[in-house]
Amino acid sequence: xxxxxxxxxxxxxxxxxxxxxxxxxxxxxxxxxxxxxxxxxxxxxxxxxxxxxxxxxxxxxxxxxxxxxxxxxxxxxxxxxxxxxxxxxxxxxxxxxxxxxxxxxxxxxxxxxxxxxxxxxxxxxxxxxxxxxxxxxxxxxxxxxxxxxxxxxxxxxxxxxxxxxxxxxxxxxxx
Numbered sequence: 001x002x003x004x005x006x007x008x009x010x011x012x013x014x015x016x017x018x019x020x021x022x023x024x025x026x027x028x029x030x031x032x033x034x035x036x037x038x039x040x041x042x043x044x045x046x047x048x049x050x051x052x053x054x055x056x057x058x059x060x061x062x063x064x065x066x067x068x069x070x071x072x073x074x075x076x077x078x079x080x081x082x083x084x085x086x087x088x089x090x091x092x093x094x095x096x097x098x099x100x101x102x103x104x105x106x107x108x109x110x111x112x113x114x115x116x117x118x119x120x121x122x123x124x125x126x127x128x129x130x131x132x133x134x135x136x137x138x139x140x141x142x143x144x145x146x147x148x149x150x151x152x153x154x155x156x157x158x159x160x161x162x163x164x165x166x167x168x169x170x171x172x173x174x175x
Contacts, residue, residue: 012072017046018165019116021088023095025081025132026052026123027153034065035154036121041069043165048073049088049118051081065154081120085135093118094137097128098160100149104139107160112167119160121153 007015022040027033033055040048050056056077057063057070078084085095094113097120120136122128127150133139142151142159151159 009068009072012041012044015044017044018168020045020161020164021047021049021093021116021118022157022161023049023081023084023088023118023120024051024054024153025120025128026126027054027121028124029153030055030059030061031065032124032152032154034062034067034069036157037062037066037069037073037075039154039158039161040073043161045073045161046116048075049078049081049084050075051078051084081129081132082135085118085120085132088118089135092116095120095135097122097133097136097139098142098156099128099133099139100141101133101139104141107140107142107163110140110163110167113164117164119164121157121160124153 022036022045024033024036033050036048037057055062057066057075062070078087088095093116095118099122119140120128120132140160142156144151
């Protein structure tokens, strides 16, 4: 493990984070929540907002997939996702839902952001709540070529977060 150059919990906490906050909108699965924690750790994401009935740590089933990332990634619970979005807007974050909507921006065309952003991932069945879309600065859509046009939330989070971090990193805009 030493050869991999992994950060300790303390080194992670002190590291400069990418100015991205993940917002989970009423996610049902503890495994999905744990997976998003693990992905957020991997990409030095600033924090996660757990909204509505999204499960919160500590829980054995979250830990099973997070593998300790609940100890490194900051998180906060909000009673509603709209409350989280409002607070993030007040803090200067641009808000984007990951959702297939008219006018959504295909992920590969999403511009490099020079301000902090929050990305909302929606419920496994319903997606991002339609009532949240007016609070967003836009929507990001993951291009999909097959018959199915949805991805598991943990897979979608991995794809979107990597692309946001990668594009900022290669453009010299990482924190």
